[in-house]
Amino acid sequence: MKLDYNLNLTQEQKLIMTQSMQLSIKLLQMSTVELKEYIDKEFAENPTLEVKYEDLEDGSNSKDKLDYKEMIKYLEFDSYGSQNYSAYDQDSDISPFTFISSKKSLKEYLIEQLREQLNDKELIAISSYIIEGLDERGYLTSSIEDLSDELKLPQKSVQAAIRIIQSLDPVGIGARDLKECLKLQLLRKNCTNEKLYSLVEDHLESLADNKYPQISKELNITLQEAQELGDIVKSLEPKPSRGFYTGEDVKYIIPDAIIKKLGEEYVIIMNDGVLPRLSINPIYKELITTEKDKEAVAYVKDKLDSALFLIKSIESRRSTLYKVLEKVIEKQKDFFDKGDNYLRPMTLKDIATELDIHESTVSRAIREKYILTDRKTIKIKDVFSSGIQKNRDNEDVAVISIKNKIKVLIEEEDKGKPLSDQGICDILNKMGFNISRRTVAKYREELGIKSSSKRKRF
Template sequence: MHMRPGYGMFQQQTTKMQITPQLRKAITILKLTTPELLEVIQQEVTENPVLEIAGNKGDAHNLTPTFFHGARRTDHDNDPLLNIASNEVSLERHLKEQLGFIKKIPPSIRCTVSFMIGNLDHNGYLRSTLPEISEVRKLELAQVERALRILQSFEPRGIGARDLRECLLLQVQSLADCFPLVSLLIRKHLKDIANYHLHKLSTLLQVSTQEIQAAIDVIKSLNPRPGAAFHIETVHYIIPEVIIEKAGEQLVVMLPQAASSGLSVSGYYERMASENSDNNELNRFLSGKLHAAKFFLKCLEQRRRTIFRVTQAIVEEQRDFFWHGYAHLKPMTLKQIAEKLGVHESTVSRATAGKYAQTPWGIFELKYFFPSGLQMDIGDSASSEHVKTRIKTWISEENPRKPYSDQKLADLLKEEGISISRRTITKYREELGISSSVRRKRI
């Protein structure tokens, strides 16, 4: 009997995981950072009338605003920090204040200086050309140049420059005891300075390498971005989720009072729901809100427990780090912690991303405790942080006249049983913000 292919309908049972809205919400809450969680709690309290936050004054970790029952008014008035005036001064305001002290200049020049101030980038450079400004302001080019000279006389020196060379020269002019070689190097040899061609410059300019070195040291002390100090950036606050402390011979994991500690279901609405059970519409509304509120609180508690368990497992695996410091951080993967706790690897990833721990060695993101590893000759492994610590230590102790090359650093690590390529050493050194041996060499 031959079976012929064809179409048909049949039943088949399969097992698969379906992500419900409730599970999706629980996952979302777990991966939230503390500032994001505070915003979600604020939103939930605003949208769900059965949720309320009790005042909890004096708690440094409870950053959630207090809500008054009934009018639901946010009590910001009692926070003295919100009433402190900002002392930040913008670059534009700083320069215009200096312009105000100059009295004897024509109004057209004053307005042109003000116009230039408004066209500076956040580093303090003037990106518009003088002919463009001349055309816009309807002034002679000589008048625009006069306005630029006024602007470039302001503090911080270097403001109003049109390129790096001009910026550095403006600062050199204000130095009292600056020798001519510095200006010469800036005007004609910036590229050689960047490449640290000391011997080439020494031969070309007929001066000693020591003089070249001294001039470069002066140039390094100048500010290539004079306006950057006035650039106001958004401040990102870090709120530790966990605190890890030494207690005698033990390491203790503590959770600060949670942002949700004062969050609860209103007893008033629970009583209202039970007293109005015969009112179907009201009862249906309150029951839905009560169920949503209780599930939200359950998700918050589950998030708290998961972060605590993950942190405990991290402390057990990285015990040497918490007792002895950075050099003792060992390689570890998310999978190791997941298997230790019997959870999925993605759960550990969500519980550690954007969460911070306060430790005896400072504040670290929990992700920090999962460094990559390098194989050692003795069969063990070393973390990249350990290697970076060794590199930093050796460079800090090196002879400045004979600094260690990247290959030499690789050889030193080889002697400690860590096999690592020169290219990897270069990568780690650059991540540490350390210059090459050529640039570190002192003559």
Template sequence: MKQSLQLKLGQQLTMTPQLQQAIRLLQLSTLDLKHEIHEFLESNPLLELDDDEQAYVDIPASIESKSAVESPADHSEEERVDSEWTESIPEELSIDSNWDDTYQSSATAGDTNNFDNQNFEGDSDFESRNAPAESIQDHLIWQLNLTHMSDRDIEIAYAIIECVQPDGYLSISPEDIWESLSSELDDLDIEEVTAVQHRLQRFDPVGVCSIDLRDCLLVQLEAFRDHPLYKSTHNIINHYLPLLGSRDFTQLSRKTRLKEEALKDIILLIQQLNPRPGSAIDAGDTDYVIPDVTVRKKQDVWQVELNNDALPPIKINETYSAMASTAATSEDATYIKTSLQEAKWFMKSLQSRNETLLKVASCIVSRQIDFFELGEEAMKPMVLHDVAEEVGMHESTISRVTTQKFMHTPKGIFELKYFFSSHVNTASGGECSSTAIRAMIKKLVAEEPAKKPLSDNKLAAVLADQGIQVARRTVAKYREAMNIPPSNERKRLI
């Protein structure tokens, strides 16, 4: 095959390293970004925490406020150092370059293990807050170690506890546990396993290690032996629990020969019992939400402010930056200059992130003023394209900004994506937000008659009377999304 040379012209989009960093920081949540800042502080000596607790970026604090003018004397030393080397360091890298192509790497990015070397002075509760959560098995074993039992019963108890599910119920029957222990314990009777199980059921939380709901509720009901309706309640749980679950109060009243008032008191008593005792021991990790922006009304004007307290304030280390021109060797000078440029690009990316976040949040608030004034029912339909067109950005950028970003409002904390919803046409030719429709359904369900709840067809008819044409299956979809049970399960006496 003959070799030859050919020239081709083409175009392609390539992002600069600065743009890649800015996009990556833009889509991070507040907690992830805080972790990213700590990693960068460990890897770059030219960046440090601002002890003066000033914000690391100077951007508008609200919609109507302006940035404060900085004094030239505050950065005179830094500007002097910058002027000496900025001519040799490009302001931006070319689009087809990497960090190491132009500069030597200043440091290796740290990993999560670097946090082990940090000084957590004053944080005496650090270990307890970062310890793994206690499971239901751990909680029961801790009580078992404090209980006086024979070695044989303790071995049976351990086998039972291993079969406890997170909701507190046993995954297998006592008979299956007895069969699995028969080969290990001589002359083991099923009565021994049952006796140990009954004893474990009185551990905290009461009702654990039960086989089914009836068994769990009966164990918890023992604490109300002195209640005047104890026998009637025990009878309903023991024999008529399916009728109670289906809310067939007419049939239940006829079979138990109880009047409506007595049945109401019994239902109130049963509602004090916990059908999922294991839920009292939460083994999951707690998720904390830190709002990125705050919305408040000042002098009849809704204002948006960034939550600058959510992230640690950072600044350039002036001592190290001044060494760029006084370094003993050229390698040291290059290292300092490289680190300084990376630190400035990082701070510029943070500033760009905050400016974009504030701009998008301000746009959302301006378009959803009725929500802040009147509530969810006044929510207007809005999609990503609406905000992107108003702020002059791409829809993908708006999607990154609104993902895992939260807004603190007088009505609570909401994710920015909460304010985006599709629309439904009204009879008058207008549009209604799906979020507003869900709020209307929730309000109608809250105000419905207790003995005769509204069906999905009835809810659709009520909305149609208000000019909102919604199909029954759409009402059912919205109702299920809000975890509202169907009408037959919402029937109640009280």
């Protein structure tokens, strides 16, 4: 076999992902909160970068001052957690700070109750220790034996402390498992029906599956009685900590844009106020021409390049999102006018084709971004929906519209004879929707609706 060694020249084109391109893509897909955090980090590391937040106290912006009296009338405050209240007008009758309260954790609330109800310092100390060990649901996961060993105390003292904790609010706190949690709530309600406690102790799985015929047979009661007992149990709270601060901060939604209807047209107002204005520190511009130290000049030039690229990339992100939203409004005008039932099928590819950009660019531009409309705050991704064929008029219908119809059909069904997935499928087919039973089942599960056997009422 003969081996030859040759040198060959070939010419080919390759797309090399430079660091700058990677950063540009990264910035495009950042949410507003992520971008703000990134800007703060860059500001701390890059001395040539200047960051300035909008100063609402500036006289030149006095026309933009917020009227809190008007805002309180129609805005939902939980959607505006990032709002800057530094410019609050002290002469106003209503302060937004009136609506802000400090976070009180479940454990703090329980210990407060202990101190109000008990004088025994030792019992308070034992109970407080046990409370600190409750999990995020409000359950006690440590055994009495383990707690006794940890505290070097007799089990009777630990049991006494647990009984105290279980007498506090919210009801069910300090339970060792779900069954005990539910039974504690029944006791607090002064329920004396032994069948009810038997249902909790022995038949929770059957209750979850709506197996009332089996429950009625095993408890020797009628179907109606089984269902009534089941309704009582289902009204109880399986997670006593619900509604209390458990240590995780609430993540607020900051809309990237506001869609406002003016006359017959919709306008896009980019929410630029949540991000700082970036500029270049003029001192460093001058330094390049006056400084003789080559290393210092090279360092400054590198930082200036980084700052300029960041400013350019943020503006590009804003511009891309604006163009995408323009096309979204153009294609979904009925949705913005009339609501969810009028959402038309629209894919990322549709918008990408219209704008002559790559589909992945659209995907990154809308990732984790929200818009504020006259009706509600919407995740931009939610207005993109695939469609299924509607036979009657040969039109595409958005999945969300089909889901809404399934939801309405189930809400209006005879609860004694709930509609099966096939039954819903037949009704939708008669309405002109080309949909299969399997698709109905899939959409029903996505809506969090149980099957017909679990919805049946006796």
